[in-house]
Amino acid sequence: MQTQVSGWERTAQVAVLKGFGVGALVVGLIALVAVAAVRETAKPKEQQVEVNSAFGGLTERPAMTAAEETYAQALWPIHALVKQNAVNMAFAGIAYKMGDIKRAGVKARVAPLTPTFDAALARVNKLQPPASMRELHQEYTDAIMLYRSSSVTMVKVADDGLDRHLIEAHGMSDKAAGLTLKVGDALWPGEYKPN
Amino acid sequence: MKKSMKHALVAAGLAAAATLAAPVAQAQVCSAWLVENSRFMNVPFGMFHPDRSFVQGSDNPRNNVNKVDLPVNVGVIKCGKELILYDNGWNWTDYHKATGTGHWSPLSKQITQLGFDAKDVSKVIVGHGHWDHAGSLDEFPNAILYIQREELKGIEWALNYPHPRISAVNDSPGGCNRTPACGYPSKTVASIYGKVLAGKAMIVDGDMDVMPGVKIHAAHRAHTAGSQLLEVNTPIGKLMFGSDAYSSWEAIRDWEVANIQQTDSVQQFLAYEKCYKVTGGYQNCVSAHEPLSYSDKYPITKNHWVGMNGGRLAEIALAPGEKSRKP
Numbered sequence: 332m333q334t335q336v337s338g339w340e341r342t343a344q345v346a347v348l349k350g351f352g353v354g355a356l357v358v359g360l361i362a363l364v365a366v367a368a369v370r371e372t373a374k375p376k377e378q379q380v381e382v383n384s385a386f387g388g389l390t391e392r393p394a395m396t397a398a399e400e401t402y403a404q405a406l407w408p409i410h411a412l413v414k415q416n417a418v419n420m421a422f423a424g425i426a427y428k429m430g431d432i433k434r435a436g437v438k439a440r441v442a443p444l445t446p447t448f449d450a451a452l453a454r455v456n457k458l459q460p461p462a463s464m465r466e467l468h469q470e471y472t473d474a475i476m477l478y479r480s481s482s483v484t485m486v487k488v489a490d491d492g493l494d495r496h497l498i499e500a501h502g503m504s505d506k507a508a509g510l511t512l513k514v515g516d517a518l519w520p521g522e523y524k525p526n
Numbered sequence: 527m528k529k530s531m532k533h534a535l536v537a538a539g540l541a542a543a544a545t546l547a548a549p550v551a552q553a554q555v556c557s558a559w560l561v562e563n564s565r566f567m568n569v570p571f572g573m574f575h576p577d578r579s580f581v582q583g584s585d586n587p588r589n590n591v592n593k594v595d596l597p598v599n600v601g602v603i604k605c606g607k608e609l610i611l612y613d614n615g616w617n618w619t620d621y622h623k624a625t626g627t628g629h630w631s632p633l634s635k636q637i638t639q640l641g642f643d644a645k646d647v648s649k650v651i652v653g654h655g656h657w658d659h660a661g662s663l664d665e666f667p668n669a670i671l672y673i674q675r676e677e678l679k680g681i682e683w684a685l686n687y688p689h690p691r692i693s694a695v696n697d698s699p700g701g702c703n704r705t706p707a708c709g710y711p712s713k714t715v716a717s718i719y720g721k722v723l724a725g726k727a728m729i730v731d732g733d734m735d736v737m738p739g740v741k742i743h744a745a746h747r748a749h750t751a752g753s754q755l756l757e758v759n760t761p762i763g764k765l766m767f768g769s770d771a772y773s774s775w776e777a778i779r780d781w782e783v784a785n786i787q788q789t790d791s792v793q794q795f796l797a798y799e800k801c802y803k804v805t806g807g808y809q810n811c812v813s814a815h816e817p818l819s820y821s822d823k824y825p826i827t828k829n830h831w832v833g834m835n836g837g838r839l840a841e842i843a844l845a846p847g848e849k850s851r852k853p
Contacts, residue, residue, distance in 0.1 A: 383552045414695050417712040421719040427832060428722045429675075429729055494723070501716065501723055508713035513617055520697065523657055523711055 358417045365518035398461035403518040405473065409454050410519075414511060417504060418479055424497055429487070438489035440483050448479035451503065466520075470512045545557075548673040550589055554739030556605035556758050558765055558825055558842040559640055559851065560812065561663075562597040562820065563615025564630035565837070569596050574815070575774050583656065594817040595628075597838070598658055601767045601812060602637060603758055604848065609642055610649040611669070612756050612767040613814065616661025618713070628835040633804040634665035639833045653769020653814065654750040655681065655710040655718060656787070663717040671721040672728045672736070673752070674744060676716075680788070681710050688850020706751070706788050727824040730754065743804075746772045747790040748797035755797060757804055760843035767812040773811040775824050785815065812842070 395403065407451045423440040426432045432440070460468035485500035487493075515522045541676055572579030581589040601612030617634045634644035638723035644666050651672040652660045656712040663671060684706035687693040694706045695707050721727040734742040741824035746752055748771035771794055779797045783791045801811040809826060812818065820830040820838040830840040831852055841852050 390796050411696075413696055414712045415693065415707075418681070418695060418710065418715045419552070419685055421712070421715045422678070425678060425722050426682075475714045497723055501720055504712070505720065507715045508711070510712050511640065512711060516618075523709065 372461065373515060378452060396463070399464055402460050402464055402468075405458050406455070406514075406518060408505065409451050409473075410515065411509065412447065413451050413475060413478065416447050417508065417511075420444055420478070420482055420503075424501065426486065427497075434489045434492055438486050441485050445479060445482045445486075448482060450474055467514050467517055470510045474507040474510035474514070477503045477510070480519050481507065542635050546834055547624060552714050552798075554605045554737060555845045556603050556843075557845045557848045558604075558758055558812075559602040559639075560819070561600045561602055561633065561636050561833075562629065562838040563600050563633050563636065564598045565628045565817075566596040566656075567628045568593045569624045569626075571817075574785075575782065575784045577777075577778055577780070585721070587767060596815040596817055597819045599812070599814050599816075599819060600756075601756070602642070603740070603756075604642075604845070605758075607739060608649065609647050610651060610736075610738075610740065611647055611666070612651050612812075613653050613769050614650050614662040614666065615664065616631040616658045617659065618657075629838075631833075631835045632665060633662045633838055636834065636837060636839075644822060647737065651736070651754070651756055653755070653767070653771065654753045655714065656750065656770065657714040659769055660714055660718060663721055670726050670728055670732075671718065672754075673718065674746070674754050675711050675731050675752065675784045676694055676744070676746050677750060677752025677754075678729070679824060680768060681707055681715070683751075709750075709787065710824070719730060722728055743800055745793065745797040746786045747788070747793040747799065748784065749794065750788045753793075753797070755800060762843045762846060763807045763810055764796060765810045765812055765827065765842065771797040772801070772811050772813045773815045775808070775811060775816040776820065778811045779808045780814070798819070804837050813819065815845040 373450070420441055423437055424463040426440075427434070427437045452472065453474055455468070455475060458468065481503040484496050484503065486495040528830055530646075548684065561589070570580065571591050574594070574596060576831065578588055579591040580590065584590045589683060598615050599613070600615050601610075602609040603612060606679075611633075614726035617632055620629075628744065637647075645668050647666045647669045649672060650663060650666055650669040654660075655673060655677050661668075662672075681791065685693055685695075687706075692705060693707060694705055695712075696705065720729070722729075730742055732744040736742060737758075741757040743755040744752075745755050748755075750767065753769065753771045755769075755771060758765045765771075770777075770785050770787070774782075776782075778801065781795065781798065783789070785796055798808075798811070802808060812826065813824075816824055816827075817826050818824040822828045826842055827840040827853065829842070830838050832841050839851075841850060844850060
């Protein structure tokens with residue numbers, strides 16, 4: 332069945348339809364804004380984890396990504412050996428300066444450390460750091476190279492007994508220690524607890 | 527004959543008088559301050575002082591405190607022209623977040639608040655070699671480091687132990703589990719070695735008179751293998767600085783262990799006993815991490831004020847003629 336409508340009525344219907352359309356559009360926009368607002372407020376905040384700190388105290392840090400976590404875990408055993416050998420190298424110097432060992436003793440204790448740093452470097456070079464950790468990776472690589480150079484330099488004291496080799500080596504070790512500390516802070520927060 | 531005898535008697539008398547007077551003339555009375563190098567925030571009390579572990583719902587004041595803030599205290603001692611530090615805090619800013627640290631400032635800057643200059647520090651006596659007590663040596667280039675030989679031997683022994691669990695500098699990320707080489711990062715050891723290399727280290731074997739009125743007492747294994755205490759003569763009596771052998775003053779008062787690391791609890795109690803014996807009680811035992819520091823509840827630190835970055839200072843004792851440094 333078809334109904335007839337007058338021109339005025341048609342005009343009125345069009346106006347009503349237009350008004351309805353605009354109203355629907357406004358309502359739709361409001362709804363969109365509301366949904367966006369709700370989604371935004373419901374969006375989880377940056378993921379944070381609790382890490383060990385002083386005597387087990389807690390601080391908050393952004394969580395690592397899976398790739399970062401994998402990298403940190405892979406570097407840890409290498410780092411454990413590097414810092415142990417670094418400390419051993421310093422103790423060889425202390426023992427020498429305290430008169431507990433002779434020049435040859437420095438060589439005997441430090442020369443075997445050089446290949447351990449080579450091995451550490453080879454292991455580190457095989458790691459694939461995520462993009463976010465490439466700078467740290469480079470710093471860690473630099474640290475191992477410094478330790479290696481330090482060990483080679485330190486051993487020279489066995490040849491001529493000159494302290495300048497020890498001083499030069501110590502400078503390199505000190506710089507390397509600073510780098511490993513920085514990397515350690517990023518990868519293994521709370522690595523050293525307050526004692 | 528009579529004349530020569532008389533001269534001899536006078537000479538003997540003078541010699542005897544000089545001998546008797548010598549210790550009095552040499553007795554040095556020192557001034558002492560305490561500086562909070564940093565503060566470890568929100569530390570579970572029981573991790574630090576086991577007898578004070580938090581018990582949920584407890585109304586016992588000994589067990590109803592969950593977390594405490596621990597200062598890292600450094601002793602500043604002036605004896606005549608000698609300026610001595612006992613411990614020297616730490617300065618690795620990278621570590622502040624990880625360790626929940628607040629109120630840190632470089633120690634060399636902090637002592638300027640007392641009117642002292644880092645280059646005038648003549649001696650740094652470390653209670654032990656852990657990183658938060660021997661971590662600012664590079665800020666005091668002219669100072670002689672005093673460290674126990676036993677401390678160095680203890681670290682080296684652990685490093686070369688055949689089992690990796692024991693030889694590890696630390697055996698897991700996020701903590702040391704109190705293994706014997708724990709707490710001695712390569713940076714700290716490099717700093718100690720730097721002092722040795724520069725000819726600015728005194729390797730101490732046991733007790734030692736540093737100068738009249740200032741004496742090192744060995745307290746081996748009271749916190750670490752080569753812990754050492756420092757006795758200082760002041761106008762308020764003798765003080766005994768104890769570093770982490772005296773981590774908690776309340777523990778000394780109540781005879782309880784605290785901050786157990788590479789610690790033999792019997793040796794820690796003997797270190798407490800040393801303070802009682804030398805100073806006549808527990809009031810003058812100066813603690814490294816006492817949470818009550820800089821308050822009336824730890825009376826020797828009650829004359830305190832707040833300095834740069836919120837770090838606190840206390841004026842413990844002033845030698846005759848020494849001006850107050852308190853603003």
